[in-house]
Amino acid sequence: MNPSHLFGLVIIAAPLVMLAILGISAVLLKRPLTETAIGRIVQIGIITGFLASLGMLAYMLVTGTRHVPLYLGDWVHVHSGFGSDYHFSIKFLFDRLSIPFVILTFVICGTVGAFANRYMHREPGFGRFFFLYAMFVAGMIITATSGTIETLFTGWELVGLSSALLVAFFHERVMPCRNGLRVWTVYRFADAALLLASVVLHHLHGHGDFDQFLSELPWPAGVTALPPNWILLVGGLLLIAAAGKSALLPFSGWLPRAMEGPTPSSAVFYGALSVHLGAFLLLRMSPLLDQSPLLCVLIVLLGLLTAAFGAFAGRVQTDVKSALSFAALTQVGLIVAEIGVGLRYIALIHIIGHACLRTLQFIRAPSMLYDLRNIENALGQRLAAEHSEAAPTKAPAWVYRLALERGYMDALLDACIAGPFVRFFSACQALETRWTKWLAGPDAGAPSCPTSNAPLEDLL
Known part of the structure; x- marks a missing residue:
């Protein structure tokens, strides 16, 4: 070989x-x-x-x-x-x-x-x-x-x-x-x-x-x-x-x-x-x-x-x-x-x-973090943040809001990707449940799978 x-x-x-x-x-x-x-x-x-x-x-x-x-x-x-x-x-x-x-x-x-x-x-x-x-x-x-x-x-x-x-x-x-x-x-x-x-x-x-x-x-x-x-x-x-x-x-x-x-x-x-x-x-x-x-x-x-x-x-x-x-x-x-x-x-x-x-x-x-706390305790004061002098001190509030919300990427993910994805598979789960109940017949007991889609959607 x-x-x-x-x-x-x-x-x-x-x-x-x-x-x-x-x-x-x-x-x-x-x-x-x-x-x-x-x-x-x-x-x-x-x-x-x-x-x-x-x-x-x-x-x-x-x-x-x-x-x-x-x-x-x-x-x-x-x-x-x-x-x-x-x-x-x-x-x-x-x-x-x-x-x-x-x-x-x-x-x-x-x-x-x-x-x-x-x-x-x-x-x-x-x-x-x-x-x-x-x-x-x-x-x-x-x-x-x-x-x-x-x-x-x-x-x-x-x-x-x-x-x-x-x-x-x-x-x-x-x-x-x-x-x-x-x-x-x-x-x-x-x-x-x-x-x-x-x-x-x-x-x-x-x-x-x-x-x-x-x-x-x-x-x-x-x-x-x-x-x-x-x-x-x-x-x-x-x-x-x-x-x-x-x-x-x-x-x-x-x-x-x-x-x-x-x-x-x-x-x-x-x-x-x-x-x-x-x-x-x-x-x-x-x-x-x-x-x-x-x-x-x-x-x-x-x-x-x-x-x-x-x-x-x-x-x-x-x-x-x-x-x-x-x-x-x-x-x-x-x-x-x-x-x-x-x-x-x-x-x-x-x-x-x-x-x-x-x-x-x-x-x-x-x-x-543990080492940083020890250094600050030894100095008796907090260390200055990196690039603190270059940071804007009077930036508009919406700029900080946009940064804190991470550019609203999570909302975009929910609206365009995660939401449709979970709703589609929730519908598939409901369809599977109804199909299982129909196959089991009217005299069958309760299905083992849950009939509610809330737990899956709640994960969003």
Whole structure:
């Protein structure tokens, strides 16, 4: 077997095996592992994947290879009978974009995993946390190394599911569940856009292979094979998917609400990795973006507006995690703007540097407040706020109101996305209830499912 294929298989398999062991022990065997065993499994899985990614990097540097595909067969192969076939392939791709992102993922997840092993000690949901954490790692690796859009969609879904469930980790309280639903709602909207883009690509080419419609030239080079009149549609759908995943305008309202989850998950999701997945998607599709100047202009404008909004709303935040989330949003907006103007390598370096910095800030956040109080007690006075001299002292009240309300992004989310989403599925729930009662007949007892839709709608 080719060494590159061996390294690639280990990179993909390590987080999947880690996820399988944690899931089988907790769900099928009904014998939860001890905290020590869970910590060891996570540690071994991440270290194994990290070493394999370093091996892949060394192999590519030594041999001068810049593009290593790994094909594992087809999920589905349909003969249409009209001269074209439809392929849903399992394919992974290792290049200048995926390898740095994979190494970054393993480094960040290993660091946060070691921190979480102590931070979550004796927490009732310790095993559940690390199962979702392993799901996130697997999703990130699959997304980063995907060679087809359907493989990317699989990892994209794993990241979204684990993210929403970790926001609602403390499900004994109402607010985590409510905010988890908001995150899940926006993610569903972004997933629908990505799925539609995948459908269009399969309609045009019969497959979603990046090497086929973005050419086999090493990233970031390449020329898309899409017809010119379809580029704007596919690019627009991908931009919507990226905006939802990375909390770009107008989807920014969910990001500060996602801070309800444990601090380790906040660090790895919304400070380091998950929040950059939208930018990663745009980087992967950069040959397509180059063919549409209008799309590039939209990306730059969206990135700059998001950066301005993050800086504006972040100035009035009163808790550390929310302030860090808006600081992360500002940087993500700048990264997206860099992608729009064609600075692909600078955007990739910006992602790596920002992810490392923001992870350390989130991990440091719980003890930073304690240290700040000690410094103020030693000085006998409060420390001056950062940039306090540059802040306007007589700004109109509506400016502060707009910042405190976070640009009314939450109201926009309720009116345009979350509200219709929940009302639609509430109607589906009511229809299912009536259908079940009709099938059961008039003499059947009360249905086990609730007939009221209020609990679901109350989560908004």
